[in-house]
Amino acid sequence: MSNIVKQPRDIIASAKARFEAVEGNKLSFQKEAGFALQILQKNAFLAKTNPESIKNAIINCALTGLTLNPVLKLAYLVPRKGECILDPSYMGLIKVLTDAGSVKNIYAEVVYEHDYFYIEQGTNPKIDHKPEVTGDRGRKIGVYAVAFLLQGGYQFEFMRADQVNAIKSRSEMGKKNDGSWKTDEDEMWKKTVVKRLYKYLPKSEISEAVVNALQLDNQNNGIDFEAERAARAKSNASALFDEHEDVTEQQALEEAQEEAAA
Structure with missing residues (x-):
């Protein structure tokens, strides 16, 4: 067995064939x-x-359509438990x-206590939000995301501060108020509510489109479109939006450093 350690350039190059074989890949x-x-x-x-895992993570860029371009900030490569x-x-x-093609656009905003904010549920749900722009906005009281649907209309989801903090408390970095929960907290609040919103979006088209983009369940063995794996793939595609512990580049690096020091 060879003891030669592969260099990053060689590992990345080994992903080329499978990366370029992804159907519909535009990257x-x-x-x-x-x-x-x-x-x-x-x-x-x-x-x-x-x-x-490095090789498969790069292939997953093609599967998801998410570039590693640091300017766009759509996705990151991060270490997690040796992977x-x-x-x-x-x-x-x-x-x-x-x-995926079932929504026109989605946006998310954090709500502060000094903003004007009105939310109405029931048969005529709506949100009216006017951020305070002339002074201190105060503490964060909630966050919402709005999806504009292709067929017209919109779907929104609002989460109170206590609901977001309950999610935060399940993250190791959130418990420590460290990583992106400390440096980019507004972004983490938005990410949390976008995941929640996904559960309420139309699934007839979006689920299959996301499945085709996020065949992540068999990362170690490459792209697999076999019928018997479709159910698991669909489940894992949805899991991307579940309120699981979020991992960011900074917090994952800190976790890796802690493991190395242990």
């Missing part, structure tokens, strides 16, 4: 390889993760949903 492998190499060169912990994973941002989740 350039050359560009994504360049982004991935920059990320690995800057993050020693990430570069030491399972080479196969490299593709972690979509809240903007990345929105892109996946809009690309």
Whole structure:
């Protein structure tokens, strides 16, 4: 058995064939390889993760349509328990949903106590939000996301601060008020409500489109479109939007450092 350690450039290059074989893929492998190499060169912990997981994470860029371009901030490569994973941002989740073709657009906003905010449920649900722009907005009291549907109309979801904090408390970095929960808390609140909103969007078209983009359940063995795996793939596609513990580049790096020091 060879003891030669593969270099990041070689690991990335090994993903090319499967990356380019993804049906409907619009991403350039050359560009994504360049982004991935920059990320690995800057993050020693990430570069030491399972080479196969790095390869599969890059392939998952093609499967999801989410670029690693740091300017767009749609997704990140992060280390997690010795594996490299593709972690979509809240903007990345929105892109996946809009690309799926059942919604025109989605946006999310955090609500502060000094904003004007009115929400009405029942048979005529609506939100009226006018952010305070002249002074201190006060503390965060909630967050909402609105999806505009192709067939007309909209669907929205609102979460109170206590509901978001309940999700936050289930995250290791959230418990410590560290990582992105500390540095980009508004973005984490938006990501949380977008995941919740997904559960209430039309699924007749969107579920199949997301499944085709997020064949993530068999990462270690590559792209698999066999019929018997469809149910699991669909479940895992939906799981991307579940309120599971969020992992970001910064917090995952900190977790890796803690593991290395243990």
